[in-house]
Amino acid sequence: MKKTLIKKGAEADIYLTNWNNEKAIYKKREPKEYRNLILDIKLRKHRTIREAGIMHDVKLFGIHAPLVYFVDTKKTSILMQYIEGNLVKDLPDRKLVKICKEIGRIVGRMHKSGVMHGDLTTSNFIIQKDIIFLIDFGLSSRTRKIEDHAIDLRLFKEVLNSAHTAIMEQGWTNFLQGYKSIVGVARKNQVFSYVSIIEQRGRYATVV
Protein backbone atom coordinates (compact mmCIF):
# COMPACT_ATOMS: atom_id res chain seq x y z
CA MET A 1 0.00 0.00 0.00
CA LYS A 2 1.49 3.31 -1.10
CA LYS A 3 0.95 6.07 1.41
CA THR A 4 2.05 9.66 2.02
CA LEU A 5 2.23 11.23 5.44
CA ILE A 6 -0.03 14.28 5.52
CA LYS A 7 -0.19 15.04 9.22
CA LYS A 8 1.59 14.11 12.37
CA GLY A 9 -1.24 14.45 14.85
CA ALA A 10 -0.89 14.40 18.59
CA GLU A 11 -2.06 10.85 18.78
CA ALA A 12 -1.58 9.30 15.39
CA ASP A 13 0.08 9.74 12.04
CA ILE A 14 -2.30 10.44 9.18
CA TYR A 15 -1.46 9.11 5.72
CA LEU A 16 -3.16 9.64 2.39
CA THR A 17 -3.55 6.41 0.49
CA ASN A 18 -5.76 4.52 -1.93
CA TRP A 19 -8.37 1.88 -1.28
CA ASN A 20 -10.37 0.30 -4.08
CA ASN A 21 -9.40 3.19 -6.33
CA GLU A 22 -10.75 5.69 -3.85
CA LYS A 23 -8.68 8.18 -1.90
CA ALA A 24 -8.47 6.95 1.66
CA ILE A 25 -6.97 7.92 5.02
CA TYR A 26 -4.75 5.55 6.91
CA LYS A 27 -4.59 6.55 10.56
CA LYS A 28 -1.91 4.82 12.53
CA ARG A 29 -1.30 5.17 16.23
CA GLU A 30 2.46 4.75 16.45
CA PRO A 31 4.03 3.64 19.71
CA LYS A 32 5.11 6.63 21.76
CA GLU A 33 8.62 6.15 22.97
CA TYR A 34 8.05 8.48 25.91
CA ARG A 35 5.13 6.51 27.24
CA ASN A 36 5.48 3.41 29.36
CA LEU A 37 5.08 0.40 27.06
CA ILE A 38 2.20 -1.27 28.92
CA LEU A 39 0.30 1.99 29.21
CA ASP A 40 1.08 2.81 25.59
CA ILE A 41 -0.23 -0.45 24.15
CA LYS A 42 -3.36 -0.29 26.27
CA LEU A 43 -4.20 3.27 25.23
CA ARG A 44 -3.51 2.74 21.54
CA LYS A 45 -5.55 -0.43 21.33
CA HIS A 46 -8.54 0.90 23.29
CA ARG A 47 -8.69 4.11 21.35
CA THR A 48 -8.42 2.41 17.97
CA ILE A 49 -11.29 0.07 18.72
CA ARG A 50 -13.43 2.75 20.26
CA GLU A 51 -12.78 5.23 17.49
CA ALA A 52 -13.74 2.80 14.74
CA GLY A 53 -16.86 1.70 16.58
CA ILE A 54 -18.18 5.13 17.41
CA MET A 55 -17.23 6.61 14.04
CA HIS A 56 -19.50 3.98 12.55
CA ASP A 57 -22.29 4.47 15.11
CA VAL A 58 -22.66 8.24 14.76
CA LYS A 59 -23.58 7.90 11.13
CA LEU A 60 -26.75 6.15 12.25
CA PHE A 61 -27.71 9.36 14.09
CA GLY A 62 -27.33 11.44 10.95
CA ILE A 63 -23.86 12.79 11.64
CA HIS A 64 -21.42 12.96 8.77
CA ALA A 65 -18.25 11.06 9.59
CA PRO A 66 -15.76 9.09 7.50
CA LEU A 67 -16.67 5.53 6.49
CA VAL A 68 -14.59 2.89 8.22
CA TYR A 69 -12.97 0.51 5.74
CA PHE A 70 -10.63 -1.56 7.80
CA VAL A 71 -9.43 -1.80 11.42
CA ASP A 72 -6.21 -3.44 12.54
CA THR A 73 -6.04 -3.78 16.30
CA LYS A 74 -2.51 -5.21 16.26
CA LYS A 75 -1.03 -2.37 14.24
CA THR A 76 -3.53 -0.02 15.91
CA SER A 77 -4.53 1.48 12.60
CA ILE A 78 -7.76 2.42 10.84
CA LEU A 79 -8.31 2.73 7.13
CA MET A 80 -11.12 5.16 6.42
CA GLN A 81 -12.77 7.36 3.85
CA TYR A 82 -10.92 10.48 2.77
CA ILE A 83 -12.95 13.64 3.29
CA GLU A 84 -12.17 16.43 0.88
CA GLY A 85 -12.57 19.93 2.31
CA ASN A 86 -11.22 22.55 4.72
CA LEU A 87 -10.74 22.40 8.45
CA VAL A 88 -13.25 24.62 10.22
CA LYS A 89 -10.30 25.88 12.24
CA ASP A 90 -8.80 27.53 9.14
CA LEU A 91 -11.99 29.32 8.03
CA PRO A 92 -12.07 33.11 8.13
CA ASP A 93 -13.66 34.46 11.33
CA ARG A 94 -16.82 35.65 9.58
CA LYS A 95 -17.59 32.16 8.29
CA LEU A 96 -16.54 30.42 11.47
CA VAL A 97 -19.03 32.41 13.54
CA LYS A 98 -21.89 31.29 11.30
CA ILE A 99 -20.82 27.68 11.25
CA CYS A 100 -20.74 27.47 15.03
CA LYS A 101 -24.52 27.17 14.94
CA GLU A 102 -24.40 24.10 12.69
CA ILE A 103 -21.61 22.67 14.85
CA GLY A 104 -23.89 23.14 17.84
CA ARG A 105 -26.58 21.15 16.04
CA ILE A 106 -24.16 18.34 15.19
CA VAL A 107 -22.94 18.12 18.76
CA GLY A 108 -26.52 18.22 20.00
CA ARG A 109 -27.45 15.34 17.73
CA MET A 110 -24.45 13.34 18.89
CA HIS A 111 -25.17 13.94 22.58
CA LYS A 112 -28.85 13.18 22.13
CA SER A 113 -27.79 9.82 20.76
CA GLY A 114 -25.59 9.11 23.76
CA VAL A 115 -22.10 9.83 22.46
CA MET A 116 -19.52 12.32 23.67
CA HIS A 117 -16.65 13.26 21.38
CA GLY A 118 -13.94 14.02 23.92
CA ASP A 119 -11.86 16.24 21.66
CA LEU A 120 -14.25 18.83 20.32
CA THR A 121 -11.84 21.27 18.71
CA THR A 122 -12.30 23.26 15.52
CA SER A 123 -9.64 21.13 13.83
CA ASN A 124 -11.89 18.10 14.10
CA PHE A 125 -14.58 19.48 11.81
CA ILE A 126 -14.14 19.40 8.04
CA ILE A 127 -16.37 21.48 5.81
CA GLN A 128 -17.12 20.09 2.37
CA LYS A 129 -19.28 22.45 0.33
CA ASP A 130 -22.12 22.85 2.85
CA ILE A 131 -21.73 19.56 4.67
CA ILE A 132 -19.79 19.43 7.92
CA PHE A 133 -17.99 16.21 8.79
CA LEU A 134 -16.93 15.31 12.29
CA ILE A 135 -13.66 13.40 12.58
CA ASP A 136 -11.23 11.97 15.14
CA PHE A 137 -13.22 9.91 17.64
CA GLY A 138 -10.16 8.67 19.53
CA LEU A 139 -11.32 10.10 22.86
CA SER A 140 -15.03 9.57 22.35
CA SER A 141 -17.24 7.43 24.52
CA ARG A 142 -20.78 6.26 24.87
CA THR A 143 -22.36 8.25 27.65
CA ARG A 144 -25.52 10.17 28.47
CA LYS A 145 -24.17 11.80 31.61
CA ILE A 146 -24.71 15.54 31.82
CA GLU A 147 -21.19 16.00 33.13
CA ASP A 148 -19.62 14.20 30.16
CA HIS A 149 -21.60 16.24 27.67
CA ALA A 150 -20.62 19.38 29.56
CA ILE A 151 -16.96 18.43 29.17
CA ASP A 152 -17.45 18.47 25.39
CA LEU A 153 -19.05 21.91 25.53
CA ARG A 154 -16.43 23.31 27.82
CA LEU A 155 -13.61 22.13 25.59
CA PHE A 156 -15.22 23.74 22.55
CA LYS A 157 -15.60 26.97 24.51
CA GLU A 158 -11.98 26.78 25.65
CA VAL A 159 -10.81 26.35 22.06
CA LEU A 160 -12.91 29.29 20.86
CA ASN A 161 -11.45 31.38 23.65
CA SER A 162 -7.81 30.48 23.08
CA ALA A 163 -7.62 29.93 19.32
CA HIS A 164 -10.44 32.13 17.98
CA THR A 165 -10.42 34.85 20.61
CA ALA A 166 -11.88 37.59 18.42
CA ILE A 167 -15.13 35.74 17.66
CA MET A 168 -15.40 33.84 20.93
CA GLU A 169 -18.58 35.49 22.27
CA GLN A 170 -20.68 35.33 19.11
CA GLY A 171 -19.37 31.90 18.16
CA TRP A 172 -20.28 30.48 21.55
CA THR A 173 -23.74 32.05 21.49
CA ASN A 174 -24.38 30.57 18.06
CA PHE A 175 -23.09 27.18 19.15
CA LEU A 176 -25.47 27.12 22.12
CA GLN A 177 -28.38 28.16 19.92
CA GLY A 178 -27.72 25.30 17.54
CA TYR A 179 -27.22 22.89 20.43
CA LYS A 180 -30.48 23.98 22.06
CA SER A 181 -32.44 23.50 18.84
CA ILE A 182 -31.62 19.79 18.95
CA VAL A 183 -31.50 18.80 22.62
CA GLY A 184 -34.22 21.16 23.80
CA VAL A 185 -34.12 24.07 26.26
CA ALA A 186 -34.25 22.00 29.42
CA ARG A 187 -31.36 19.72 28.55
CA LYS A 188 -29.30 22.59 27.15
CA ASN A 189 -29.74 24.49 30.41
CA GLN A 190 -28.73 21.46 32.45
CA VAL A 191 -25.59 20.86 30.43
CA PHE A 192 -24.79 24.55 30.24
CA SER A 193 -25.01 25.04 34.00
CA TYR A 194 -22.70 22.07 34.41
CA VAL A 195 -20.19 23.82 32.17
CA SER A 196 -20.08 26.64 34.74
CA ILE A 197 -19.62 24.11 37.52
CA ILE A 198 -16.60 22.63 35.73
CA GLU A 199 -15.21 26.10 35.06
CA GLN A 200 -15.51 27.00 38.71
CA ARG A 201 -13.54 23.92 39.60
CA GLY A 202 -10.71 25.48 37.60
CA ARG A 203 -7.83 26.71 39.67
CA TYR A 204 -8.48 30.13 41.20
CA ALA A 205 -11.72 30.50 39.27
CA THR A 206 -13.85 31.42 42.26
CA VAL A 207 -12.82 34.51 44.15
CA VAL A 208 -12.12 34.09 47.84
Place this chain on the structure above:
Amino acid sequence: MLGLGIESTAHTFSCAVIEKKGTRSKILSDVRSIYQPPDGQGIHPREASRHHVKNAAIVLSECLQKAKVKVNDLDIISYAAGPGLGPCLRVGAVVARSLAFYYNIPIYPVNHAVGHIELGKMLTGAKKPLLLLVSGGHTMLLVFSLGKWRVFGETLDITIGQLLDQFGRFAGFASPCGKRIEELASKSCNYIALPYVVNGNDVSFSGLLSAAKLEISKGLEDVCFSLQETAFAMIGEATERALAFTREKELLVVGGVASNKRLAEILTSVCKRQDCKFFVCPGYYAGDCGSQISLTGLLESSVKNGVKIEDTFVKQSWRVDSVEIAY
Protein backbone atom coordinates in the same frame (compact mmCIF):
# COMPACT_ATOMS: atom_id res chain seq x y z
CA MET B 1 16.27 50.52 36.07
CA LEU B 2 16.48 48.68 39.37
CA GLY B 3 13.53 46.68 40.59
CA LEU B 4 12.98 44.81 43.84
CA GLY B 5 10.62 41.85 43.71
CA ILE B 6 9.00 40.21 46.73
CA GLU B 7 7.53 36.72 46.51
CA SER B 8 5.50 35.17 49.34
CA THR B 9 2.64 33.25 47.74
CA ALA B 10 3.23 29.91 49.46
CA HIS B 11 6.18 28.29 51.24
CA THR B 12 8.85 30.60 49.82
CA PHE B 13 9.71 34.08 51.02
CA SER B 14 12.09 35.59 48.52
CA CYS B 15 13.49 38.96 47.53
CA ALA B 16 15.38 39.71 44.35
CA VAL B 17 16.87 42.72 42.62
CA ILE B 18 16.95 42.90 38.83
CA GLU B 19 18.59 45.56 36.72
CA LYS B 20 16.84 46.26 33.42
CA LYS B 21 18.56 48.14 30.63
CA GLY B 22 16.35 48.42 27.56
CA THR B 23 15.33 44.89 26.72
CA ARG B 24 18.15 43.26 28.69
CA SER B 25 17.67 42.27 32.29
CA LYS B 26 20.15 40.94 34.79
CA ILE B 27 19.47 39.29 38.12
CA LEU B 28 21.70 41.01 40.70
CA SER B 29 20.53 38.94 43.63
CA ASP B 30 17.87 36.40 44.51
CA VAL B 31 17.61 35.35 48.16
CA ARG B 32 15.07 32.87 49.54
CA SER B 33 13.94 31.38 52.78
CA ILE B 34 11.67 28.37 52.52
CA TYR B 35 9.17 27.26 55.17
CA GLN B 36 9.60 23.57 55.93
CA PRO B 37 6.58 21.76 57.36
CA PRO B 38 7.13 18.61 59.48
CA ASP B 39 7.47 15.37 57.46
CA GLY B 40 4.18 14.03 56.19
CA GLN B 41 2.46 17.42 56.53
CA GLY B 42 1.62 20.13 54.06
CA ILE B 43 1.96 23.90 54.20
CA HIS B 44 0.01 25.35 57.09
CA PRO B 45 -0.84 28.85 55.89
CA ARG B 46 -0.56 30.43 59.32
CA GLU B 47 2.71 28.71 60.16
CA ALA B 48 4.12 29.59 56.74
CA SER B 49 3.16 33.24 57.18
CA ARG B 50 4.85 33.26 60.61
CA HIS B 51 7.97 31.90 58.99
CA HIS B 52 7.78 34.71 56.41
CA VAL B 53 7.33 37.39 59.07
CA LYS B 54 10.34 36.07 60.97
CA ASN B 55 12.58 35.91 57.91
CA ALA B 56 11.41 38.87 55.83
CA ALA B 57 13.89 41.39 57.18
CA ILE B 58 16.82 38.97 56.99
CA VAL B 59 16.05 37.97 53.40
CA LEU B 60 15.49 41.57 52.34
CA SER B 61 18.73 42.92 53.75
CA GLU B 62 20.76 40.01 52.42
CA CYS B 63 19.20 40.52 48.99
CA LEU B 64 20.09 44.23 48.94
CA GLN B 65 23.62 43.53 50.21
CA LYS B 66 24.27 40.89 47.55
CA ALA B 67 23.01 43.19 44.84
CA LYS B 68 25.11 46.01 46.31
CA VAL B 69 22.19 48.44 46.25
CA LYS B 70 20.42 50.57 48.85
CA VAL B 71 16.67 50.89 49.14
CA ASN B 72 17.00 54.47 47.89
CA ASP B 73 18.52 53.21 44.62
CA LEU B 74 15.44 51.17 43.76
CA ASP B 75 13.23 52.53 40.96
CA ILE B 76 10.29 50.25 41.60
CA ILE B 77 9.07 47.63 44.07
CA SER B 78 6.84 44.76 43.01
CA TYR B 79 5.20 42.06 45.07
CA ALA B 80 3.28 38.89 44.27
CA ALA B 81 -0.35 39.81 44.90
CA GLY B 82 -1.77 36.38 44.03
CA PRO B 83 -2.75 33.69 43.49
CA GLY B 84 -1.61 32.11 46.73
CA LEU B 85 -2.28 31.64 50.42
CA GLY B 86 -3.85 34.71 52.01
CA PRO B 87 -1.74 34.95 55.18
CA CYS B 88 1.45 34.46 53.18
CA LEU B 89 0.52 36.95 50.48
CA ARG B 90 -0.17 39.58 53.11
CA VAL B 91 3.36 39.37 54.50
CA GLY B 92 4.94 40.17 51.13
CA ALA B 93 2.41 42.92 50.50
CA VAL B 94 3.08 44.54 53.87
CA VAL B 95 6.85 44.53 53.30
CA ALA B 96 6.38 46.00 49.82
CA ARG B 97 3.95 48.67 51.00
CA SER B 98 6.14 49.72 53.90
CA LEU B 99 9.20 50.19 51.69
CA ALA B 100 7.25 51.90 48.90
CA PHE B 101 5.49 54.27 51.27
CA TYR B 102 8.47 55.18 53.46
CA TYR B 103 10.91 55.65 50.60
CA ASN B 104 8.31 56.88 48.13
CA ILE B 105 9.01 54.29 45.45
CA PRO B 106 6.40 53.23 42.85
CA ILE B 107 4.76 49.90 43.75
CA TYR B 108 3.42 47.17 41.41
CA PRO B 109 1.21 44.21 42.36
CA VAL B 110 2.19 41.26 40.14
CA ASN B 111 0.47 38.01 39.21
CA HIS B 112 2.59 35.11 40.43
CA ALA B 113 1.90 32.91 37.38
CA VAL B 114 2.82 35.70 34.98
CA GLY B 115 6.05 35.95 36.99
CA HIS B 116 6.87 32.31 36.29
CA ILE B 117 6.20 32.88 32.60
CA GLU B 118 8.20 36.09 32.17
CA LEU B 119 11.29 34.83 34.00
CA GLY B 120 11.15 31.58 32.02
CA LYS B 121 11.03 33.54 28.77
CA MET B 122 13.90 35.77 29.79
CA LEU B 123 16.18 32.95 30.93
CA THR B 124 15.55 30.63 27.99
CA GLY B 125 15.15 33.17 25.20
CA ALA B 126 11.88 31.61 24.02
CA LYS B 127 10.04 34.14 21.81
CA LYS B 128 6.48 33.01 21.25
CA PRO B 129 6.08 29.71 23.05
CA LEU B 130 3.22 27.46 23.94
CA LEU B 131 3.52 27.56 27.68
CA LEU B 132 3.26 24.70 30.13
CA LEU B 133 3.00 25.84 33.74
CA VAL B 134 3.44 22.94 36.15
CA SER B 135 3.65 23.63 39.89
CA GLY B 136 1.86 23.22 43.18
CA GLY B 137 -0.63 25.90 42.24
CA HIS B 138 -0.99 25.39 38.50
CA THR B 139 -1.16 22.83 35.74
CA MET B 140 -1.96 24.78 32.62
CA LEU B 141 -1.23 25.03 28.93
CA LEU B 142 -1.29 28.66 27.82
CA VAL B 143 -1.03 30.53 24.54
CA PHE B 144 -0.64 34.28 24.22
CA SER B 145 -3.31 35.94 22.12
CA LEU B 146 -4.76 39.47 21.97
CA GLY B 147 -3.09 40.82 25.11
CA LYS B 148 -3.73 37.91 27.46
CA TRP B 149 -2.46 34.46 28.19
CA ARG B 150 -5.31 32.17 27.14
CA VAL B 151 -5.83 28.79 28.71
CA PHE B 152 -5.62 26.06 26.13
CA GLY B 153 -5.85 23.22 28.58
CA GLU B 154 -5.64 22.75 32.32
CA THR B 155 -6.31 20.37 35.17
CA LEU B 156 -9.95 19.79 35.97
CA ASP B 157 -9.19 19.18 39.63
CA ILE B 158 -5.85 19.08 41.50
CA THR B 159 -2.51 20.20 40.08
CA ILE B 160 0.47 18.01 39.27
CA GLY B 161 2.30 19.50 42.28
CA GLN B 162 -0.60 18.64 44.56
CA LEU B 163 -0.73 15.14 43.13
CA LEU B 164 2.94 14.55 43.92
CA ASP B 165 2.85 16.30 47.30
CA GLN B 166 -0.35 14.70 48.53
CA PHE B 167 0.84 11.28 47.50
CA GLY B 168 4.26 11.93 49.04
CA ARG B 169 2.81 13.14 52.32
CA PHE B 170 0.57 10.09 52.44
CA ALA B 171 3.76 8.04 52.16
CA GLY B 172 5.28 10.13 54.96
CA PHE B 173 7.76 12.21 52.93
CA ALA B 174 8.76 15.79 53.68
CA SER B 175 7.12 18.46 51.47
CA PRO B 176 7.74 19.33 48.74
CA CYS B 177 7.83 15.66 47.74
CA GLY B 178 8.64 15.80 44.01
CA LYS B 179 12.38 15.16 44.40
CA ARG B 180 11.93 12.15 46.64
CA ILE B 181 9.31 10.62 44.34
CA GLU B 182 11.60 11.17 41.36
CA GLU B 183 14.47 9.42 43.16
CA LEU B 184 12.37 6.42 44.15
CA ALA B 185 10.78 6.21 40.70
CA SER B 186 14.19 5.99 39.04
CA LYS B 187 14.83 2.74 40.94
CA SER B 188 11.89 0.91 39.39
CA CYS B 189 10.56 0.04 35.97
CA ASN B 190 7.66 -2.10 37.08
CA TYR B 191 4.49 -0.46 35.86
CA ILE B 192 1.27 -0.79 37.86
CA ALA B 193 -1.82 0.21 35.88
CA LEU B 194 -3.28 3.50 37.14
CA PRO B 195 -6.15 5.64 35.79
CA TYR B 196 -5.19 7.80 32.84
CA VAL B 197 -7.58 10.70 32.21
CA VAL B 198 -7.18 13.10 29.30
CA ASN B 199 -10.22 15.07 28.10
CA GLY B 200 -9.18 16.87 24.96
CA ASN B 201 -6.50 19.23 26.21
CA ASP B 202 -7.50 18.91 29.84
CA VAL B 203 -6.27 16.44 32.43
CA SER B 204 -7.62 15.17 35.73
CA PHE B 205 -5.44 13.82 38.52
CA SER B 206 -7.76 13.17 41.47
CA GLY B 207 -8.62 9.59 40.47
CA LEU B 208 -4.97 8.88 39.88
CA LEU B 209 -4.12 10.12 43.38
CA SER B 210 -6.70 7.89 45.08
CA ALA B 211 -5.65 4.87 43.03
CA ALA B 212 -1.94 5.42 43.73
CA LYS B 213 -2.63 5.62 47.48
CA LEU B 214 -4.48 2.30 47.31
CA GLU B 215 -1.57 0.61 45.51
CA ILE B 216 1.07 1.76 47.96
CA SER B 217 1.35 -1.66 49.58
CA LYS B 218 2.61 -3.08 46.27
CA GLY B 219 5.93 -1.34 46.78
CA LEU B 220 6.72 2.33 47.12
CA GLU B 221 9.25 2.46 44.29
CA ASP B 222 6.91 0.78 41.83
CA VAL B 223 4.04 3.08 42.76
CA CYS B 224 6.23 6.20 42.51
CA PHE B 225 7.39 5.03 39.11
CA SER B 226 3.87 4.28 37.89
CA LEU B 227 2.52 7.54 39.30
CA GLN B 228 5.15 9.58 37.46
CA GLU B 229 4.79 7.60 34.24
CA THR B 230 1.01 7.99 34.18
CA ALA B 231 0.81 11.63 35.24
CA PHE B 232 3.62 12.83 32.99
CA ALA B 233 2.34 10.84 30.01
CA MET B 234 -0.99 12.62 30.50
CA ILE B 235 0.75 15.99 30.51
CA GLY B 236 2.81 14.88 27.51
CA GLU B 237 -0.29 13.96 25.56
CA ALA B 238 -2.18 17.14 26.44
CA THR B 239 0.88 19.16 25.43
CA GLU B 240 1.25 17.28 22.18
CA ARG B 241 -2.40 17.90 21.37
CA ALA B 242 -1.95 21.60 22.01
CA LEU B 243 1.19 21.72 19.86
CA ALA B 244 -0.47 19.86 17.00
CA PHE B 245 -3.44 22.21 17.15
CA THR B 246 -1.70 25.55 17.58
CA ARG B 247 1.30 24.62 15.41
CA GLU B 248 3.47 26.67 17.78
CA LYS B 249 7.15 26.10 17.18
CA GLU B 250 8.32 26.56 20.77
CA LEU B 251 7.39 24.94 24.04
CA LEU B 252 8.42 26.52 27.33
CA VAL B 253 8.00 24.71 30.63
CA VAL B 254 8.00 26.68 33.88
CA GLY B 255 7.01 26.04 37.50
CA GLY B 256 8.42 23.89 40.29
CA VAL B 257 7.73 20.57 38.55
CA ALA B 258 9.70 21.77 35.49
CA SER B 259 12.85 20.61 37.27
CA ASN B 260 11.75 16.95 37.09
CA LYS B 261 14.08 15.07 34.73
CA ARG B 262 11.56 12.47 33.63
CA LEU B 263 9.02 15.12 32.69
CA ALA B 264 11.68 16.95 30.67
CA GLU B 265 12.56 13.70 28.91
CA ILE B 266 8.94 13.09 27.94
CA LEU B 267 8.44 16.65 26.74
CA THR B 268 11.68 16.55 24.73
CA SER B 269 10.34 13.51 22.94
CA VAL B 270 6.96 15.23 22.36
CA CYS B 271 8.74 18.24 20.87
CA LYS B 272 10.84 16.07 18.61
CA ARG B 273 7.71 14.43 17.22
CA GLN B 274 6.02 17.79 16.71
CA ASP B 275 9.15 19.44 15.31
CA CYS B 276 9.24 22.08 17.99
CA LYS B 277 11.96 23.72 20.07
CA PHE B 278 11.98 22.77 23.72
CA PHE B 279 12.82 25.24 26.47
CA VAL B 280 12.79 24.53 30.16
CA CYS B 281 13.28 27.08 32.90
CA PRO B 282 16.61 26.40 34.67
CA GLY B 283 16.11 24.44 37.89
CA TYR B 284 17.11 27.14 40.35
CA TYR B 285 14.62 29.63 38.89
CA ALA B 286 11.82 27.15 38.16
CA GLY B 287 10.49 27.26 41.71
CA ASP B 288 9.00 30.36 43.33
CA CYS B 289 11.44 33.26 43.60
CA GLY B 290 11.64 37.04 43.83
CA SER B 291 13.23 37.34 40.38
CA GLN B 292 9.95 36.32 38.76
CA ILE B 293 8.13 39.12 40.51
CA SER B 294 10.85 41.71 40.07
CA LEU B 295 11.12 41.12 36.31
CA THR B 296 7.37 41.23 35.75
CA GLY B 297 7.12 44.47 37.72
CA LEU B 298 9.88 46.00 35.59
CA LEU B 299 8.10 44.94 32.39
CA GLU B 300 4.83 46.45 33.66
CA SER B 301 6.58 49.68 34.61
CA SER B 302 7.45 50.17 30.93
CA VAL B 303 3.76 50.67 30.11
CA LYS B 304 2.09 51.85 33.29
CA ASN B 305 2.62 53.75 36.49
CA GLY B 306 2.70 52.12 39.88
CA VAL B 307 -0.51 51.87 41.89
CA LYS B 308 -1.44 54.07 44.84
CA ILE B 309 -0.73 52.53 48.23
CA GLU B 310 -4.45 52.46 49.01
CA ASP B 311 -5.06 50.54 45.78
CA THR B 312 -2.55 47.80 46.49
CA PHE B 313 -4.19 44.45 47.14
CA VAL B 314 -3.75 40.72 47.59
CA LYS B 315 -6.00 38.26 45.80
CA GLN B 316 -5.85 34.60 46.73
CA SER B 317 -7.65 33.62 43.53
CA TRP B 318 -6.22 35.55 40.64
CA ARG B 319 -6.38 33.61 37.42
CA VAL B 320 -3.55 34.21 34.99
CA ASP B 321 -5.96 34.48 32.06
CA SER B 322 -7.58 37.54 33.63
CA VAL B 323 -4.38 39.61 33.56
CA GLU B 324 -4.09 42.20 30.78
CA ILE B 325 -0.57 42.28 29.38
CA ALA B 326 0.27 45.52 27.62
CA TYR B 327 4.05 45.36 27.30
